[in-house]
Amino acid sequence: DLANLTSASSGVTPVSSLTHGYVHGIVASANFDKFAFASTSNATGVNNLSFNHGGSHGGGATDSRNDYGYVASGAGPAITAIERFSFANENNQDDVGDVVEVGGQASGCSSETNGYFLGGNAPPGASGTNIQRYAFASSGNSTSVGTLSASGSGRGNGMSSQTHGYVTGGEVHFTQIDKFSFANETTWNDVGDLGSGVTTNRCHHSSSHF
Numbered sequence: 001d002l003a004n005l006t007s008a009s010s011g012v013t014p015v016s017s018l019t020h021g022y023v024h025g026i027v028a029s030a031n032f033d034k035f036a037f038a039s040t041s042n043a044t045g046v047n048n049l050s051f052n053h054g055g056s057h058g059g060g061a062t063d064s065r066n067d068y069g070y071v072a073s074g075a076g077p078a079i080t081a082i083e084r085f086s087f088a089n090e091n092n093q094d095d096v097g098d099v100v101e102v103g104g105q106a107s108g109c110s111s112e113t114n115g116y117f118l119g120g121n122a123p124p125g126a127s128g129t130n131i132q133r134y135a136f137a138s139s140g141n142s143t144s145v146g147t148l149s150a151s152g153s154g155r156g157n158g159m160s161s162q163t164h165g166y167v168t169g170g171e172v173h174f175t176q177i178d179k180f181s182f183a184n185e186t187t188w189n190d191v192g193d194l195g196s197g198v199t200t201n202r203c204h205h206s207s208s209h210f
Contacts, residue, residue, distance in 0.1 A: 003042045005033050005035075005042075006031075006043055006044065009023070009025065011057045012024060012026065012057055013053055013057045013058045013059065013060045013074065015069035015070065016060075016062060016069075017064075017067065017069065017087040018064065019037055019038065020035060020037060020087070021035050022046075022069055023043065024060070025058075029052055030048040030050070030053075031045055031047075032045070032047065032049065033046065046090045047090045047093070049071060049085065049093060050093065050095055051083060053071050053072075053079050053081075057074060058074035058104065059071075059072045059115075059116070059158065060072075061108045061115030062110050063084075064110075065112060065113075065136070066136065067086060068087065068136070069084070069085050069087060070082060070084050070096075070110075070136075071085075072106075072108065072115065072132075073117060073120065074103075074104050075102060075103060075120065080098040080102055082095070082098060082099060083096070097140045097141040097142065100132060100144055101130050101132065103117070103119060103120015103128070106118060107156045107158030107167055108158050109159055109166070109167075110160050113135065113136055113137065114133050114134065114135055114136060116131060116158075116165055116185075117133075117134070118156070118158050119156060119167070128148075129148040129149070130148075131145050131185055132145070146180065146186040147188075148178065149178055156169055157169055163183070164181055165180050165185075168194060176194075177190070177191050177194065178191070
């Protein structure tokens, strides 16, 4: 236990820069906290986004080339917006587009050029398996580029390498690890499982891989 957020919260969306972690959706609001990786100081509230993506977490992504964090969608309440903020100045924010399908309890990951919004099983009617991609270089809506397996349908854990995206676990108590290539998002592979009795239900990973 290194430090504390400004308030106890659940259903949040994490994003990370090279030096700091960000938690959006503090107490199910548009607020977000910031904490430094290099210290054990408590988090500080830094700003609000335009929309409340909290309560039923959206998907976070990191544009490390241009030093921006992204927060997409969320379902508590249902939000379509993809928002961007600057790591250098968190007051610098933009609504850069919309997801084609709203989802909460979702996952996120990022390549060098794109953010990915993965799954999401709320609100009712959401497919829960949609892979959506949006470009960092230009503002615009997401596009559907593939389909997750059932294991990634909600509450899974998204993460990235420089070449691949991953979703681990999810509801209800899935242990599967799925992997896809950023060069070919339509092909997912089951590459293993979490340890016996281990899931990532309701967990979330920060989004940067650099």
